[in-house]
Amino acid sequence: MWYDYRFRAYPDRTGVTAEAERHIDIHRQAYNHTRYEYDTLDTDEDKVGSAYQHQKRLTEWKDEWPVFSQAHSKALQKTVERFYDNLSNLSDKKEKGYKVGELRWKPPREYQSVTYSQSGFELKNTSGRTAILWLSKIGDIPICHHRSIPDNATIKEVTLKKETTGEWYVTFSLEVEDNALPKKPDVDDLDTKDCVGVDLGINNYIYTSDGDSVDWLDLSDEYDRLRREQRSLSRKEHGSNNWEKQRHGIAKVKRRIKRRIEDFQHKLTTWLVKEYDAVFVEDLNVSGMLQSEGNARNKQDASWRRFIEMLEYKGDLYGTHVVQVYPRGTTKECAECGVETDKPLWVREHSCPSCGFEVDRDANASYNVLARGLQELGLGQAEVTPVETATAVETDGGWSSSVPASRVIETGSLGA
Numbered sequence: 295m296w297y298d299y300r301f302r303a304y305p306d307r308t309g310v311t312a313e314a315e316r317h318i319d320i321h322r323q324a325y326n327h328t329r330y331e332y333d334t335l336d337t338d339e340d341k342v343g344s345a346y347q348h349q350k351r352l353t354e355w356k357d358e359w360p361v362f363s364q365a366h367s368k369a370l371q372k373t374v375e376r377f378y379d380n381l382s383n384l385s386d387k388k389e390k391g392y393k394v395g396e397l398r399w400k401p402p403r404e405y406q407s408v409t410y411s412q413s414g415f416e417l418k419n420t421s422g423r424t425a426i427l428w429l430s431k432i433g434d435i436p437i438c439h440h441r442s443i444p445d446n447a448t449i450k451e452v453t454l455k456k457e458t459t460g461e462w463y464v465t466f467s468l469e470v471e472d473n474a475l476p477k478k479p480d481v482d483d484l485d486t487k488d489c490v491g492v493d494l495g496i497n498n499y500i501y502t503s504d505g506d507s508v509d510w511l512d513l514s515d516e517y518d519r520l521r522r523e524q525r526s527l528s529r530k531e532h533g534s535n536n537w538e539k540q541r542h543g544i545a546k547v548k549r550r551i552k553r554r555i556e557d558f559q560h561k562l563t564t565w566l567v568k569e570y571d572a573v574f575v576e577d578l579n580v581s582g583m584l585q586s587e588g589n590a591r592n593k594q595d596a597s598w599r600r601f602i603e604m605l606e607y608k609g610d611l612y613g614t615h616v617v618q619v620y621p622r623g624t625t626k627e628c629a630e631c632g633v634e635t636d637k638p639l640w641v642r643e644h645s646c647p648s649c650g651f652e653v654d655r656d657a658n659a660s661y662n663v664l665a666r667g668l669q670e671l672g673l674g675q676a677e678v679t680p681v682e683t684a685t686a687v688e689t690d691g692g693w694s695s696s697v698p699a700s701r702v703i704e705t706g707s708l709g710a
């Protein structure tokens with residue numbers, strides 16, 4: 295299994311920024327040249343048409359254009375591969391019915407990274423906060439080493455990237471051999487107490503069948519700032535130096551927002567997979583679900599998908615079952631008797647007209663997610679009826695122990 299670790303990088307501190315930029319530009323030219331040859335050379339001659347075939351042309355390139363000899367050769371192969379990866383992504387999209395054009399020639403602004411694969415890199419001085427990434431042909435790059443690469447992981451690829459903000463980042467693609475991953479508990483041995491249903495909420499970010507809820511992250515300050523910066527941009531002369539500077543400022547705020555959300559999602563997902571043996575969550579890929587419910591979650595769709603993705607790969611990393619369940623009707627359906635009742639968004643309580651079961655709206659949904667997850671694993675739902683859960687929560691003196699999002703961020707109370 296593969297996953298990524300990302301670190302801020304500071305090539306300025308060792309004076310290798312110019313060299314890094316120069317190398318990225320060589321790779322940009324290699325990418326564009328791959329595209330050019332793909333368009334013009336006869337694919338029947340087997341010279342091009344696949345990354346593997348095309349990589350064989352690199353020797354010829356180097357003879358003709360010495361600049362390509364200056365790049366690390368494995369990284370150069372990777373750049374050729376990048377073109378073919380983009381090509382296959384494009385045809386995937388086309389197959390799904392998207393309108394797509396051709397792969398375009400990349401100007402410098404749109405090509406800002408280089409990937410080293412298998413060799414040509416080394417991570418050094420990892421004991422302190424600042425580690426060093428050595429990249430062949432470029433040199434030593436200090437990185438902010440805020441977490442260690444896990445012992446069971448191997449670094450397969452390293453990508454150095456300059457963001458539009460001017461900040462540099464390094465992404466390590468890590469591989470963990472399947473036999474080095476912790477084993478997930480046998481389904482038959484699962485205790486329902488160690489299983490949890492997670493409702494992806496509108497009023498809460500998540501609400502669990504154990505009554506834990508976490509608020510939405512408060513980003514109002516960041517969004518205020520973003521609006522201010524955007525207003526300021528509109529007052530500047532398009533294309534001027536100040537305008538360009540302002541654009542960088544905006545990119546920076548957006549990046550900060552993105553980072554805060556990611557950090558929040560990392561902490562929550564890690565907490566869930568450490569705390570439970572099985573985590574159940576709605577499957578957002580059931581087509582038409584979000585549209586048909588016409589709810590406020592539409593615009594959060596991408597954020598939820600990322601959350602579920604994280605949950606899934608962490609399930610593998612920590613040995614926890616993560617199961618996506620059929621999502622339709624989890625809010626409407628009564629967790630006690632199964633009768634469906636329409637609930638407008640502002641109705642906070644689930645109050646069943648059929649059996650009289652009363653509980654918080656999101657709690658009801660989370661019980662349904664739990665029951666569906668257990669069923670999916672073949673465990674049935676007899677052992678954990680919502681009544682049992684609801685009663686247990688009630689005797690604890692309240693529906694939920696609500697955790698404000700700020701606490702997750704500031705103290706990491708839900709685990710790192």
Ligand SMILES: [Zn+2]
Pocket residue numbers: 628629630631632633646647648649650651
């Ligand atoms: Zn009912």
